[in-house]
Amino acid sequence: MADVDVLIVGAGPAGLAAATSARRVGATVRVLEAFDESGGQFWRHLPATRPAGNEPRLHHQWQRYQQFRSAVDADPALTLDVGAHVWAIEHRDDAVRVNVVCGDVDGTGRRRESVTANSLILATGAHDRALPVPGWTLPGVVTAGAAQAMAKGERIAIGDRVVIAGAGPFLFPVTESLRLAGSTVVGVYEAAGFRRLARHWLARPWELRSATTKMTELAGYFGTHLRGRIPYRPGWGVVAINGTDRVESATVARLDEQWRPVAGTERTVQCDAVCLGHGFTPRLELAIAAGCGLSRDRFVTVDDGQRTSVPSVFAAGEITGIGGVDLALAEGEIAGWVAAGGAPTDSQLVAAVRARAVFSRFARRIADAHRIGSGWTDWLEPSTMVCRCEEVDYGTLLAVRRDTESVGLRSLKLTTRAGLGLCQGRICGRSVECILATDGAGFADGASSDRRPIAAPIRLGELSRPPNFVDDDDQSTTTSERKSV
Amino acid sequence: MSARAVPPARDPIRPHPAAAVEIEFEGRTYRGVLGQSIAGILLANNVIDWRTTSSNHAPRGLFCGIGVCFDCVVAVDGVPDIRACQRRARGGEHVERQHFSLPSTSQER
Numbered sequence: 001m002a003d004v005d006v007l008i009v010g011a012g013p014a015g016l017a018a019a020t021s022a023r024r025v026g027a028t029v030r031v032l033e034a035f036d037e038s039g040g041q042f043w044r045h046l047p048a049t050r051p052a053g054n055e056p057r058l059h060h061q062w063q064r065y066q067q068f069r070s071a072v073d074a075d076p077a078l079t080l081d082v083g084a085h086v087w088a089i090e091h092r093d094d095a096v097r098v099n100v101v102c103g104d105v106d107g108t109g110r111r112r113e114s115v116t117a118n119s120l121i122l123a124t125g126a127h128d129r130a131l132p133v134p135g136w137t138l139p140g141v142v143t144a145g146a147a148q149a150m151a152k153g154e155r156i157a158i159g160d161r162v163v164i165a166g167a168g169p170f171l172f173p174v175t176e177s178l179r180l181a182g183s184t185v186v187g188v189y190e191a192a193g194f195r196r197l198a199r200h201w202l203a204r205p206w207e208l209r210s211a212t213t214k215m216t217e218l219a220g221y222f223g224t225h226l227r228g229r230i231p232y233r234p235g236w237g238v239v240a241i242n243g244t245d246r247v248e249s250a251t252v253a254r255l256d257e258q259w260r261p262v263a264g265t266e267r268t269v270q271c272d273a274v275c276l277g278h279g280f281t282p283r284l285e286l287a288i289a290a291g292c293g294l295s296r297d298r299f300v301t302v303d304d305g306q307r308t309s310v311p312s313v314f315a316a317g318e319i320t321g322i323g324g325v326d327l328a329l330a331e332g333e334i335a336g337w338v339a340a341g342g343a344p345t346d347s348q349l350v351a352a353v354r355a356r357a358v359f360s361r362f363a364r365r366i367a368d369a370h371r372i373g374s375g376w377t378d379w380l381e382p383s384t385m386v387c388r389c390e391e392v393d394y395g396t397l398l399a400v401r402r403d404t405e406s407v408g409l410r411s412l413k414l415t416t417r418a419g420l421g422l423c424q425g426r427i428c429g430r431s432v433e434c435i436l437a438t439d440g441a442g443f444a445d446g447a448s449s450d451r452r453p454i455a456a457p458i459r460l461g462e463l464s465r466p467p468n469f470v471d472d473d474d475q476s477t478t479t480s481e482r483k484s485v
Numbered sequence: 486m487s488a489r490a491v492p493p494a495r496d497p498i499r500p501h502p503a504a505a506v507e508i509e510f511e512g513r514t515y516r517g518v519l520g521q522s523i524a525g526i527l528l529a530n531n532v533i534d535w536r537t538t539s540s541n542h543a544p545r546g547l548f549c550g551i552g553v554c555f556d557c558v559v560a561v562d563g564v565p566d567i568r569a570c571q572r573r574a575r576g577g578e579h580v581e582r583q584h585f586s587l588p589s590t591s592q593e594r
Binding site: 034035036041046047048049050051052053054055057058104105106107108127128137139140141142143145146147148149150151154155156157158159160180181182245246247272273283388389390391421422423426427457 | 487488489490491492495496497498499500501503504518519520521522524525528529533534538539540541543544545546547548549550551552553554555556558564566567568570571572573
């Protein structure tokens with residue numbers, strides 16, 4: 001007997017849509033969210049301690065989020081746990097067991113729990129992919145997502161004069177968030193060139209007509225750029241960030257079709273912050289731990305009912321492909337419905353199935369237009385940090401590959417220490433693979449940097465205690481005391 | 486000036502008054518708003534680095550802002566490895582810069 005009918009990991013758009021959809025079929029639902037607020041990165045918002053007269057100004061489709069919140073609040077058969085960090089998933093007796101630790105982020109005395117469910121829906125989302133650039137470890141360089149999270153969730157402006165660089169339409173809402181926080185965006189440098197953008201964005205215009213919410217949103221961003229006179233430069237990128245203890249300027253250059261910097265086009269732009277966002281990396285560790293199959297481009301493969309290759313495990317949102325909020329909402333609705341016992345062909349899902357088709361075409365457009373070019377490594381210097389945690393530079397990676405002639409990712413990581421630090425390769429993993437995979441055919445050992453059996457940090461003291469152990473003195477005890485428990 | 490809080494009077498979302506909190510970092514007291522993370526309070530006061538790396542002794546602060554990169558970890562009330570961008574301040578926290586030196590070999594000494 002499982003603890004709950006449908007267990008959902010992640011309370012962003014996909015997870016919330018899945019939860020309310022599963023409830024319509026009558027299943028009991030529990031949602032586990034690591035952050036202490038629901039809404040995911042898309043609806044990252046101010047906490048209840050900071051009310052404001054016009055917070056919706058910062059958001060898109062905010063009303064949709066309010067509806068989800070009311071649905072969660074009003075429904076005793078739908079539980080949402082925030083501050084619930086899923087740190088491992090294991091198979092036991094043909095059931096999937098989800099191990100979670102609940103409490104203050106990175107705390108010491110959090111409550112451990114082990115949950116079983118008839119169906120599991122993974123809606124873990126994605127994080128920014130930031131390519132290494134000389135100087136990107138300087139304070140003042142953040143991911144595009146960080147700038148937005150700080151602006152929307154904390155009302156912090158990351159800088160006065162901000163350069164935004166990377167690829168993809170996400171750079172637009174980041175620009176808008178920064179402008180609403182009072183920063184001056186001195187330029188948005190989109191690595192994809194104008195011809196490439198035109199080829200993919202202007203093709204098949206009839207498809208765009210059905211994606212009305214997206215097109216209205218994009219039109220709004222163009223308005224922002226025009227009104228704010230914010231330069232948008234396709235075919236340009238930040239190729240170096242300069243400063244001693246903090247960002248003082250960025251070097252921008254024209255990039256060719258493969259994102260190689262074009263010599264002689266470099267210009268220096270004065271700024272005090274740089275936001276990097278070269279696309280997104282899906283958060284796959286839990287899906288991999290559950291045994292879900294991945295596609296060649298490393299997203300979770302799902303069928304028409306959002307079922308993964310593992311029985312009773314479903315996936316929705318960015319881990320099945322980077323598609324934005326509308327696709328995530330549609331996939332979540334379908335996943336929740338089917339996980340609770342419905343069928344993908346049910347009449348209640350007609351709108352969601354249609355939306356999924358429309359927005360997955362939109363997602364392919366984004367992937368084609370803004371795909372990372374193979375020439376980006378040309379802007380690296382031998383001294384450029386690639387792995388930020390273990391401080392492994394580009395020169396070291398190349399030297400180790402040359403000297404060891406290794407074709408296994410695992411041995412290369414162990415020799416260089418790239419990807420073995422605190423973030424466990426979340427930030428550098430794919431860039432390290434790019435640099436070390438000589439022929440683009442992958443590694444002889446079949447290893448990938450996405451596999452992390454321990455998906456979230458858990459302290460040894462917490463691990464040593466049985467699940468559901470409650471210690472009233474938790475918050476006052478320190479790590480060293482905890483070791484003797 | 487670079488990083489800062491959006492001045493409430495000029496904020497288009499018209500924030501209501503919020504309770505203040507204070508944290509201590511490197512001997513100074515920094516003021517923020519209840520509901521802000523430790524990273525948020527430091528950034529609001531234009532403190533942009535609060536960790537020193539082990540190998541290069543380089544300054545680090547906020548990077549991913551969503552709890553993925555672990556670049557922003559600090560010690561809070563003596564407990565190390567706490568992501569400053571994810572931990573909300575309750576007020577009164579003693580925050581310390583995190584810097585673990587690498588072990589050295591006898592030759593290096």
